[in-house]
Amino acid sequence: MIGHMDIQGEPTFEKEAYLKLISDRFNELLKKNKFTSTNKFADAHGISRSRVFEFSKGNLNISAWNFFRICEALDMTCEEFFKEMY
Numbered sequence: 269m270i271g272h273m274d275i276q277g278e279p280t281f282e283k284e285a286y287l288k289l290i291s292d293r294f295n296e297l298l299k300k301n302k303f304t305s306t307n308k309f310a311d312a313h314g315i316s317r318s319r320v321f322e323f324s325k326g327n328l329n330i331s332a333w334n335f336f337r338i339c340e341a342l343d344m345t346c347e348e349f350f351k352e353m354y
Contacts, residue, residue, distance in 0.1 A: 283329070284289035294351050297342050298324070313341035 303309040310320040315337055322328035323338070330338075339346050 284326070287329060288326040289353060291324055293349065294338070295324055297344075297349070301342060309341070313337065316339065 298306070298309055303312075306320045306324045307317050310314075310317040315334065319330060319334060320338070323330050323334075325336060336345065339349050342349070
């Protein structure tokens with residue numbers, strides 16, 4: 269788990285750490301699918317270049333809709349995207 273416990277002993281999560289994990293997974297999948305750049309991926313699938321680039325750097329918490337589109341472009345479900353992370 270990424271984060272720590274709050275005063276009541278409940279886990280808290282660090283947004284930046286999770287975004288980094290997700291961006292690392294995305295970049296791994298780009299390579300696996302032979303995309304040499306985020307721009308080529310974005311252009312091939314009609315997704316904003318800037319959103320894809322920022323997502324790949326872990327700098328952007330994208331909308332669920334854009335995440336669904338990215339997963340669809342990678343020919344996988346959202347569940348499959350996260351499955352390999354844990």
